[in-house]
Amino acid sequence: MHIAEGFLPPLHAAAWTLASAPFVVHGARAVVRQVREHPEDRLLLGAAGAFTFVLSAIKLPSVTGSSSHPTGTGLGAVLFRPPVMALLGTVVLVFQALLLAHGGLTTLGANAFSMAVVGPWVGWWTYRLARRLTGSLAVAVFAACALADLATYVTTSLQLALAFPDPATGVPGALAAFLGIFGLTQVPLAVAEGLVAVLVVRALVSVAPEDLQRLRVLRVTDAAVSR
Amino acid sequence: MTAAIATAAVLLVALSFALAPSPPEGAEGFTGADSQATQYIEQSRPDYDPWFSLGLPVLPSQVESGLFALQAALGGIALGYAVGRLRGRSAT
Numbered sequence: 001m002h003i004a005e006g007f008l009p010p011l012h013a014a015a016w017t018l019a020s021a022p023f024v025v026h027g028a029r030a031v032v033r034q035v036r037e038h039p040e041d042r043l044l045l046g047a048a049g050a051f052t053f054v055l056s057a058i059k060l061p062s063v064t065g066s067s068s069h070p071t072g073t074g075l076g077a078v079l080f081r082p083p084v085m086a087l088l089g090t091v092v093l094v095f096q097a098l099l100l101a102h103g104g105l106t107t108l109g110a111n112a113f114s115m116a117v118v119g120p121w122v123g124w125w126t127y128r129l130a131r132r133l134t135g136s137l138a139v140a141v142f143a144a145c146a147l148a149d150l151a152t153y154v155t156t157s158l159q160l161a162l163a164f165p166d167p168a169t170g171v172p173g174a175l176a177a178f179l180g181i182f183g184l185t186q187v188p189l190a191v192a193e194g195l196v197a198v199l200v201v202r203a204l205v206s207v208a209p210e211d212l213q214r215l216r217v218l219r220v221t222d223a224a225v226s227r
Numbered sequence: 228m229t230a231a232i233a234t235a236a237v238l239l240v241a242l243s244f245a246l247a248p249s250p251p252e253g254a255e256g257f258t259g260a261d262s263q264a265t266q267y268i269e270q271s272r273p274d275y276d277p278w279f280s281l282g283l284p285v286l287p288s289q290v291e292s293g294l295f296a297l298q299a300a301l302g303g304i305a306l307g308y309a310v311g312r313l314r315g316r317s318a319t
Contacts (some may be wrong), residue, residue, distance in 0.1 A: 004265050006277025044318075047309035053302030057295045060240055061231045065247040068260040100294050101286065102261075106279045164268055164275075178264060185260050188243040195236035200306075202229060207314040 002069075002096065004112055005082055005104025012163045017109025020086075023117045027086030034084060041080075044204070048076030048089055049088040051200060055193060056115075062185040070193040071152045074145030075200060077120035078127045079217055084120045089116025114155035123148030137222050146194035150153060153182040 008016070034041055055072025062068060076085045090112045096102040103111050127144035134140065157178035166173035205218055211220035250256035269273060286294070 002261055004261065004277070006279040007265060012276060043309045043313050047306055047313075050305035050309065054299045054306060055302075057298035057302065059259065059292075061247060061297065062260075063243040063246050065250065065256060066260045066263060067257040076231050090284060091282040095298070098281070098283075100284050100291065100298065101281070102295075104279070105281065150233060160264060160268070164272060166271070177267065181263050181267060182260050188239055192236050193231050195239070199229060199236075201231055202232075203310055204313070207310055207317060210317070211287040211313070 002093070002103035003107040003160065005091070005097070005101070006106055007104070008107050008110055008159070008163050009180050010106075013106045013109065015109075016107075016113050016159065020090075020109045020113040023086040023110060025089050027083045027088075027090070027116070027133070030081075030083035031087050034080065038214075041211065041215070042057070043147035044079060044208065044215070045076075045084070045088075047200075047204065048079050049091070050177075051075045051197075052085075052088055054161055055094075055196070060189050060192065064185045066181075066185050068153075068182070068185050068189055070196075071115055071119055071149045072193065073115060073119045073152070074123035074127075074193070074198045077123040077148060078141055078144050078201075079212075079215060082117070082120035082124045085120035086112070086116045089120070110159050111156075114159065115152045118155045119148040119152035120149070122151035135221075137201065137205075137218065138154055138198050142194035142198050143203050144194075145197035146190040149190035149193050150183075153186045154179065157182050163208070183189050 030036040031045070034045065052072040052075075055070040057069070059067050059069055072087050073089050076088055090108070093103055093108055093111050093115065094105075097104050097108060123144040126147045127140045130143040131137070146158035157175055160178045161175035163170050164174055166177065169176075205212060205222075209218055213220075247257070
C-alpha cells in the first residue's frame with residue numbers, strides 16, 4: 001500500500017503523480033464544495049477522515065505470518081462518495097510520509113492512486129452493487145470497506161510489478177510475486193476492516209440518522225441496522 | 228448484534244495471529260508486508276538504489292511504533308469527538 005520513499009523509479013513516480021493529481025484536485029474541490037454547501041456535514045467528514053487516520057496507522061498481524069495496515073478509506077467513500085477521499089486519503093499519506101517515514105513524497109502519487117483513488121472507487125461501486133443486491137446497509141458497508149482495502153493493495157502490487165518486472169517472467173511474474181506478498185496477508189485485515197466499519201456505521205446511524213438520511217446512505221427501510 | 232460483530236473482528240485478528248506460521252529460528256515474526264516488498268525489490272534488483280530520501284532520521288522501531296500509535300490515537304480522538312458532537316447535536 002505504501003511504497004517506500006524512492007522505491008519507484010523516477011519515470012514511474014512521475015507518471016503516477018500525474019495520474020493521481022487530477023483526482024486529488026477534483027477531490028479538494030469536492031471537499032470545499034461539500035463544506036460550503038453543507039456545513040452541517042463537517043463532523044461526518046471529519047469522522048470519515050479520522051477513520052482513515054486510525055486504520056491506516058494500525059499494524060495488524062495476519063495469518064500468513066506477516067503484518068500489514070488496513071486502509072480505512074471505504075467508509076468515507078460510502079458516506080461522501082469517492083472524490084472526497086482522494087483528498088482525505090492524500091492528506092493522511094502526506095502526514096505519514098513526513099512524520100512517520102511511511103510511504104514517501106516521490107511515491108505519494110502512486111500511493112494516492114492506490115489508496116485514495118482506486119480503493120474508494122472500488123468501495124463505492126461495491127457498496128452500490130451490494131446495496132442493490134442485498135438491500136442491507138451493513139452488508140454493503142462491509143463489502144465496500146473490505147474490497148476497497150483489497151483493491152488498494154492489488155493496485156500497489158500492480159504498480160510495483162510495472163516498475164520492477166521479473167527478468168524472466170516479466171510483469172505478470174512480478175505481479176504474482178507482489179500479490180503473494182501483499183494479497184493473502186491482506187485478506188483477514190480487509191475482513192476485519194469491513195467489520196469495524198460496520199460498527200462505526202452503526203454508531204453513526206444511532207447518533208446522526210438524519211444526516212445519514214440526507215446523505216442518502218440511510219433509508220427509511222433500514223430500521224433494523226442500529227438494533 | 229454490535230457485540231457479535233465486535234467479537235467476530237477480535238476473533239478474526241486473534242485467530243489470524245494464532246494460526247500464523249512461527250518465524251524461522253532467531254528471526255522476528257510478523258514482519259511488515261511493506262518491508263517485505265522492499266526486501267524483494269532489493270534482492271531481485273541488487274543494483275537498484277532508492278534515488279530519493281527526505282533525510283529524515285531513521286527511528287528505532289519502538290519510536291516508530293509509538294508514532295503510529297500516536298496517529299491512531301489522534302484519529303481516535305477525532306472520531307470520538309465527531310460522534311459525541313453528533314450525538315449532542317441530535318439530542319437538542
